[in-house]
Amino acid sequence: MAINVKSGLENYSDEPRFHFDIYAILEGGQELFFGHETQVNVNIVETVTIASSDGDGDNGELEKCYLSPTKRRGVERRALIWAPTGNGLLGDSLNCGIPHTCSKVECPICRVFGGLITSPIEVEGETGKRPATTLIGRLTHSGGVAIQELGPEEKQRAMHPSMIRKAPESKPTPTPFKREYNQPGLLYPVYNHCLSMTETEFSAVAYAFMGALARLGAGNPKGVKIHDDVIAKDVAEPWIVVDQYLTPIGKRPVVSPTIKDVKEAKKQFKEAAFSVAGSKKEYASKLTHGNFHRYIGNAAIAKLSEYLIKFEEGVLNNVDAETGD
Ligand SMILES: [Zn+2]
Numbered sequence: 072m073a074i075n076v077k078s079g080l081e082n083y084s085d086e087p088r089f090h091f092d093i094y095a096i097l098e099g100g101q102e103l104f105f106g107h108e109t110q111v112n113v114n115i116v117e118t119v120t121i122a123s124s125d126g127d128g129d130n131g132e133l134e135k136c137y138l139s140p141t142k143r144r145g146v147e148r149r150a151l152i153w154a155p156t157g158n159g160l161l162g163d164s165l166n167c168g169i170p171h172t173c174s175k176v177e178c179p180i181c182r183v184f185g186g187l188i189t190s191p192i193e194v195e196g197e198t199g200k201r202p203a204t205t206l207i208g209r210l211t212h213s214g215g216v217a218i219q220e221l222g223p224e225e226k227q228r229a230m231h232p233s234m235i236r237k238a239p240e241s242k243p244t245p246t247p248f249k250r251e252y253n254q255p256g257l258l259y260p261v262y263n264h265c266l267s268m269t270e271t272e273f274s275a276v277a278y279a280f281m282g283a284l285a286r287l288g289a290g291n292p293k294g295v296k297i298h299d300d301v302i303a304k305d306v307a308e309p310w311i312v313v314d315q316y317l318t319p320i321g322k323r324p325v326v327s328p329t330i331k332d333v334k335e336a337k338k339q340f341k342e343a344a345f346s347v348a349g350s351k352k353e354y355a356s357k358l359t360h361g362n363f364h365r366y367i368g369n370a371a372i373a374k375l376s377e378y379l380i381k382f383e384e385g386v387l388n389n390v391d392a393e394t395g396d
Pocket residue numbers: 165166167168172173174175178179180181182186
């Protein structure tokens with residue numbers, strides 16, 4: 072029998088494929104809680120331990136707050152599942168959720184994030200079982216180690232019932248609890264990488280990345296923004312770089328997790344952002360070198376916005392937010 076050497080990825084259009092990357096520095100506008108991976112229900116945030124480059128800290132190690140890529144990935148996937156489409160939500164219209172993904176190649180979510188069905192399974196509203204399927208995602212998430220060395224802080228919180236008057240014999244209120252938080256103002260360099268995607272496929276990635284920003288975190292409060300500061304001109308711009316390319320000739324604006332100093336971290340990010348094919352480029356909001364295209368700051372936001380609109384027009388139902396039709 073002949074062997075199969077194909078990837079198995081079906082094509083639904085003639086669109087060319089590219090690699091796409093998003094590099095950004097995110098900033099927490101308030102406290103942020105993201106539970107520790109193994110510590111369910113104890114209100115401890117996730118941190119990482121890093122070998123200190125200068126040998127200070129405990130045993131030459133640093134503990135830093137962490138916006139873990141796996142959690143960011145989950146929030147991004149939910150941004151797509153809960154995207155509004157007509158009177159409903161995108162995940163409902165596709166019958167695609169978490170943990171039960173539809174794992175169909177034609178699903179705009181599974182097509183980029185991947186899906187897994189471990190054994191044939193019956194699904195409400197569907198005739199016949201869904202077959203066991205492995206669909207490898209072509210979107211990967213990285214980064215998330217905070218720049219500043221500032222550990223989490225434990226806060227006393229309390230749930231206050233809405234009773235205005237309570238009987239003397241009723242149970243004591245409020246209900247107190249303690250929870251750790253990442254402190255406001257922490258900067259988190261994060262990166263999304265897309266392998267061999269069409270522009271239509273990337274439009275879902277762009278929507279998920281931008282849509283997740285306001286929703287990162289568990290419980291309340293939530294949300295981060297893209298850090299604003301001067302990149303090369305005199306005006307503040309969002310610290311984000313978007314690449315579209317066939318070969319990886321741009322230096323990757325990845326901040327070393329061992330750096331604790333914000334200035335030093337931003338210098339490293341910026342120098343890489345303006346380095347393509349081994350040489351330093353003059354400041355421009357768009358850098359082009361052959362088929363390699365890099366968009367920086369506001370130009371990167373403009374580029375992502377084009378894809379957001381493409382996603383809205385192609386996948387969401389184009390209902391106008393003001394008129395409702
Ligand atoms: Zn799906």
